Amino acid sequence: MMASRFQYAMTLHIIIFLQIAHLVTxxxxxxxxxxxxxGVIGKGVTLPCQLEAKTTPExxxxxxxxxxxxxxxxxxxxxxxNKQNPISEDETYQGRTNFFQTEFNKxxxxxxxxxxxxxxxxxxxxxxxxxxxxxxxxxxxxxxxxGDDTSIFLDGHVGQGIGLTCKSQGxxxxxxVVWLDSKGQTRKExxxxxxxxxxSGIFDVVTSMNLEPGSDKExxxxxxxNLLNTVCESRVLISDVFFPSTSPWMTAxxxxxxxxxxxxxxVGAKLKVNTTRRQKxxxxxxxxxxxxxxNTFKGAISENIKQLDRLKDDLDFWEARSHAVLIDVxxxxxxxxxxxxGTPKVEDTSSEPESLSSPSTVxxxxxxxxxxxxxxxxxxEVDQQQDWVLxxxxxxERQEEEGTNVGEDFWALHRSQGELFSSKENSKIEKxxxxxxxxxxxxxxxxxxxxxxxxxxxxxxxxxxxxxxKKPAEIFYPFLPKxxxxxxxxVICPVLIPVPLETL
Numbered sequence: 001m002m003a004s005r006f007q008y009a010m011t012l013h014i015i016i017f018l019q020i021a022h023l024v025t026x027x028x029x030x031x032x033x034x035x036x037x038x039g040v041i042g043k044g045v046t047l048p049c050q051l052e053a054k055t056t057p058e059x060x061x062x063x064x065x066x067x068x069x070x071x072x073x074x075x076x077x078x079x080x081x082n083k084q085n086p087i088s089e090d091e092t093y094q095g096r097t098n099f100f101q102t103e104f105n106k107x108x109x110x111x112x113x114x115x116x117x118x119x120x121x122x123x124x125x126x127x128x129x130x131x132x133x134x135x136x137x138x139x140x141x142x143x144x145x146x147g148d149d150t151s152i153f154l155d156g157h158v159g160q161g162i163g164l165t166c167k168s169q170g171x172x173x174x175x176x177v178v179w180l181d182s183k184g185q186t187r188k189e190x191x192x193x194x195x196x197x198x199x200s201g202i203f204d205v206v207t208s209m210n211l212e213p214g215s216d217k218e219x220x221x222x223x224x225x226n227l228l229n230t231v232c233e234s235r236v237l238i239s240d241v242f243f244p245s246t247s248p249w250m251t252a253x254x255x256x257x258x259x260x261x262x263x264x265x266x267v268g269a270k271l272k273v274n275t276t277r278r279q280k281x282x283x284x285x286x287x288x289x290x291x292x293x294x295n296t297f298k299g300a301i302s303e304n305i306k307q308l309d310r311l312k313d314d315l316d317f318w319e320a321r322s323h324a325v326l327i328d329v330x331x332x333x334x335x336x337x338x339x340x341x342g343t344p345k346v347e348d349t350s351s352e353p354e355s356l357s358s359p360s361t362v363x364x365x366x367x368x369x370x371x372x373x374x375x376x377x378x379x380x381e382v383d384q385q386q387d388w389v390l391x392x393x394x395x396x397e398r399q400e401e402e403g404t405n406v407g408e409d410f411w412a413l414h415r416s417q418g419e420l421f422s423s424k425e426n427s428k429i430e431k432x433x434x435x436x437x438x439x440x441x442x443x444x445x446x447x448x449x450x451x452x453x454x455x456x457x458x459x460x461x462x463x464x465x466x467x468x469x470k471k472p473a474e475i476f477y478p479f480l481p482k483x484x485x486x487x488x489x490x491v492i493c494p495v496l497i498p499v500p501l502e503t504l
Contacts, residue, residue, distance in 0.1 A: 030050065031051075033137075036142050037139060038228065039144070042116065043116060046112050056105050059081050075111070118143055125138050144172055144225060146171070147169055147205070152221050163211075164208060164209055165208040166207050172202045177207045178222045179219065184220075218237050260297045263290065336361075362389060363482045364480065374446065376442070390441065392477065410479075413461065420462075424462065424465070449463055
């Protein structure tokens with residue numbers, strides 16, 4: 001009888017224990033992530049760990065453990081039982097981890113990891129401890145980096161073709177490089193690509209190819225990060241003028257020059273031999289012929305020089321335009337004190353505007369993006385306005401509050417009463433036939449100069465050196481005037497620059 005009661009009691013305890021364990025096990029559950037998490041180098045990433053429960057106890061412990069190729073690190077731990085110091089953090093991750101404590105009651109035990117590094121790639125285990133329950137889930141973290149924008153450079157002539165080089169930095173993992181034509185097809189030219197792994201573990205890419213005459217002149221350089229599914233692409237259109245060729249007018253010029261030299265030599269020899277009066281008459285006749293030929297020769301040379309100068313102007317303009325960038329200005333008006341000419345005084349009978357030496361406060365719109373190096377080109381539509389000013393201003397001229405910009409670190413082109421002036425020595429520009437409907441601006445920080453072009457005629461208006469002094473401005477910003485209400489304001493017009501192809 002006693003044995004029967006003991007067996008009954010033991011069976012009852014076992015059944016109750018199993019029921020409690022079943023209830024605890026069924027009450028809590030960790031939801032595993034569907035896919036690996038991708039973290040971008042230098043940015044933050046959240047490692048998910050969601051506890052599914054009707055109610056979440058306050059006295060719980062959450063521990064994140066990193067498992068790399070050859071190490072195991074206890075990243076951080078939250079111990080709800082320790083009221084004085086509930087969170088401990090490994091020194092490797094010092095200051096880079098955060099729990100979502102305000103969402104613990106919702107079961108969110110995820111970890112936010114700041115400033116992701118290449119060494120952070122690996123497996124992270126989320127361990128959750130309750131009084132009568134424990135479970136864990138593994139989260140895979142893949143690390144990636146998208147490099148900076150690609151840039152295509154002309155390396156010069158290679159045989160009858162042109163060498164092109166495309167560069168970009170800061171990629172991980174090792175990216176894919178593709179050269180495309182105008183139809184988005186992979187080019188057939190031979191491509192040489194170098195992917196250099198830096199000391200920090202990321203990749204710098206340099207790729208090059210030779211563009212031959214007669215091939216598709218539109219060239220795109222595309223660099224792809226397959227892990228992030230992102231693309232950086234640059235596109236250029238190479239004009240035929242960049243390919244080496246023999247100009248027909250140059251051949252004619254050389255032929256005329258040789259012919260003229262031969263004629264001059266023959267006439268000189270004949271004049272030396274003929275010393276008689278009859279020979280003097282012939283000499284006079286020959287001299288007249290020679291003079292006529294010289295005049296013809298000078299006219300041909302003058303015309304060839306004009307064509308050569310025009311060709312140089314075209315090459316200079318298209319080279320400047322190849323550095324076209326997108327410019328956007330801040331809507332807030334800034335005030336610069338610029339020595340620009342004003343209107344003539346009433347008592348002044350002359351029609352000349354005031355000297356540039358008289359400073360005038362001008363409201364301007366300054367570009368959002370500045371430039372510290374390289375070449376940058378943009379165009380401004382002035383639409384035949386009589387008065388406008390535009391150019392480049394140094395960084396130290398820009399202040400946080402309006403109306404506080406003073407100084408002389410600017411390089412500008414100004415039009416007043418139909419006359420053009422430059423900030424270089426306050427000089428007036430003689431351009432009688434210039435329409436000035438669109439002005440091109442080239443900020444050349446490699447040659448330390450600013451060039452202004454009449455974009456319609458592809459003529460250079462003025463070139464102003466960047467005389468920076470002992471303390472040069474490090475960043476330069478475009479600016480143009482902010483017109484009064486009701487007055488048309490010059491605007492930055494779009495330039496036909498390479499547009500990336502659609503992502504495949």
